[in-house]
Amino acid sequence: MDKLYKSVWKGLTVLVLAVLVGHAASAQTLTVTDLVNLQSKSLDEVKETLGKKGWVYDGNCGSGNVKRYCFNAADKGEGLAAIVYVEIDGAGQQVIEYSVFRPGLIQNIRNSIKAAALKLTRQETLLASDVKQRIYKKGEYTVISRGSDQQKYLSLKVQKGEAGTISNMQASK
Numbered sequence: 227m228d229k230l231y232k233s234v235w236k237g238l239t240v241l242v243l244a245v246l247v248g249h250a251a252s253a254q255t256l257t258v259t260d261l262v263n264l265q266s267k268s269l270d271e272v273k274e275t276l277g278k279k280g281w282v283y284d285g286n287c288g289s290g291n292v293k294r295y296c297f298n299a300a301d302k303g304e305g306l307a308a309i310v311y312v313e314i315d316g317a318g319q320q321v322i323e324y325s326v327f328r329p330g331l332i333q334n335i336r337n338s339i340k341a342a343a344l345k346l347t348r349q350e351t352l353l354a355s356d357v358k359q360r361i362y363k364k365g366e367y368t369v370i371s372r373g374s375d376q377q378k379y380l381s382l383k384v385q386k387g388e389a390g391t392i393s394n395m396q397a398s399k
């Protein structure tokens with residue numbers, strides 16, 4: 227009976243741990259649809275929405291007259307797992323940038339792009355030949371994807387309107 231109790235207890239412990247790890251990973255995962263929805267919300271609504279998902283508001287991380295607000299998500303791994311930037315330009319136009327730094331989260335973004343049925347309008351190779359920038363359209367929104375498996379990051383930038391030739395993205399700096 228003691229062996230059975232230990233086996234059941236061990237199984238329950240593994241199950242609880244798997245649920246907790248899965249919840250932490252899902253808190254970091256944002257889809258293209260999530261980002262489009264965040265793009266249309268006020269900064270306070272973005273803070274509330276991301277706060278409920280476990281993101282930590284890191285304050286204004288802009289410089290000069292650029293208003294840029296940062297939200298961080300860490301996991302049990304080393305360093306930063308994901309970051310969201312909310313940037314508001316002088317005209318009040320808001321841009322959302324979501325960057326991830328883990329292979330599993332990178333794959334989640336790629337799956338999200340496919341699921342959102344975005345229309346690829348342009349693809350560019352940037353300075354480093356392994357960094358690709360892809361520009362998609364979805365209704366009135368432009369979604370810019372930039373990243374590299376070798377450099378272990380992928381960023382999505384969601385904005386209204388058209389994208390320029392090379393978009394300034396924070397995670398690539």
